[in-house]
Amino acid sequence: MFIHAEAFWYEAMIETPIAEEISEQDRSRRFGEVLLVLYCTEKVDDSDPRGTARLAAGEIRKYMSKIGRKPIVLFPFAFLVSREEKGSASVAGQMGPMIAQELQGDNPFIVPFGWYKKFSITSMGHKYSVHASRVQVGTDS
């Protein structure tokens, strides 16, 4: 899910067993206008994480062609799919860095993976301010 946000912040609150280690600085971050990418991997993505990341990066670029080039924040967000559809935690954890690699020049920030986070999102409110997107290797969208 893409959100063209006017403002976004998060604070990592509670570690889960799959939490990545983070620096004190990354415990909490505040952003102004960004393209916020809330993403979640599904079981079908586990067989080709790299291909999935490539498709995701393509979708991000397509969305940016609508709203203009913005700083990108990748936000691992497990709540987009049901528990049964969810992919493996290890693939989910790699997905942020892999999408970042595929985006190359855009150098996105990745919100810490595996933490319960407090967050605040304020959307821009224009027509393309929120956009749903789902990619799967081997299909058209």
Next chain:
Amino acid sequence: MFIHAEAFWYEAMIETPIAEEISEQDRSRRFGEVLLVLYCTEKVDDSDPRGTARLAAGEIRKYMSKIGRKPIVLFPFAFLVSREEKGSASVAGQMGPMIAQELQGDNPFIVPFGWYKKFSITSMGHKYSVHASRVQVGTDS
């Protein structure tokens, strides 16, 4: 998707062809702590909107048993499913009032349907602060 929010506000910005008429007062609203229910109907729900609303109300009650009883805000949010899965606009438009009826005593506020909205959501940040839920008549969840 349920969000136990510390704060939520919206502003109705742009009418779509399926926009409901709203009072000046409902054009923009600000809330403190609420249970925010972002929902979207799917094609399969079109055959039994009332049954779907009943299941949704049940899920809301179940979630409230975790976070405590809070004022409820129902937020029609078309971006939870892909365009192909989305239910009819007329059922989607009725869903808020129908869930509200099923909730009876809790008297939720319904965010205007069919408008592009600017919004801001701040989560509480505890373990159950965000929760994904999907219901379908005739299935278990």
